Amino acid sequence: MEKKYKIFDIHTHTYPEAISERAVTSLNAFYQFVCEGEGTYADLERNCRTHNVRGMLLFSVATNAHQVQKVNDSIAALAKKSREDGFETVGFMGMHQGFPDFAAEVERAEALGLRGVKIHPDIQGIDIDDPRMMALYEIIEGRMPLYLHIGDNRPQYRFSEPKKLARVLDRFPKLEAVAAHLGGYMAWDESVNCLAGRPNVWYDTSSALWAITPEKAGELIHKFGADRVMFGTDYPVKNTEGEIERFLKIDLTEKEREDIFYNNAKRFLKI
Secondary structure (H helix, E strand, O other): OOOOOOEEEEEEEOOOOOOHHHHHHHHHHHHOOOOOOOOOHHHHHHHHHHOOEEEEEEEOOOOOHHHHHHHHHHHHHHHHHHHHOOOOOEEOEEOOOOOOOHHHHHHHHHHOOOOOEEEOHHHHOOOOOOHHHHHHHHHHOOOOOEEEOOOOOOOOOOOOOHHHHHHHHHHOOOOOEEEOOOOOOOOHHHHHHHHOOOOOEEEEOOOOOOOOOHHHHHHHHHHHOHHHEEOOOOEOOOOHHHHHHHHHOOOOOHHHHHHHHHHHHHHHHOO
16 A cells, blocks of 8 residues: 655645636746646645645735735635644745835734745746845844745746845845745756755745656755755646655655655744
């Protein structure tokens, strides 16, 4: 019988049901692929219950300043509902570079129970190391982690290059960051060169395993450190079952599998 692992999905996006179809269609157009999930919390929860996912990290992207508070209210409410449903769920806030008061919204989001910040530089159209973001990094350094989409191989989307995160971390050495997509979607070797070995950087497996071989994934995991990598689906991009299957093809020890599936996320989120 195949071992049933405890799983924490560290990278999930959900949208209100009224806009989920439109949001997924927009995501498909931006990345020129087809998402597997519906984009709703209900669909994500069905995925999780079926595949022994004990908890999830929920977040959403604020594509303009006016969305920030609505996004954060929605994620906080969904995370609370998810915990009431029996999951070990945490929510991270969204933030947009045009929002007028970073400090006030970070404080408000903390009061709502949100415990980190999610930024998607390419969709938001801002470089990770843009001067407008420095005030936010100063506020959250040593206070809450920064979760970033990293990498793209299209010339018009260079906002999230690993070297730009490296510059930020050089300036804010106590800032804890997650470099999603095994360090950088379509920018894996650059990420190894810029980020590997930094003690304040974590990584997830989302939107990477379907684009690289299991051998390459294993190489990256060991260069970054299996104790710094966490399992994620990037739902609704991929459903849970397929990502588990892809992950299990990687040549890892049982301890490394257990840590990446579950234990590392618990350490990162301090739950």
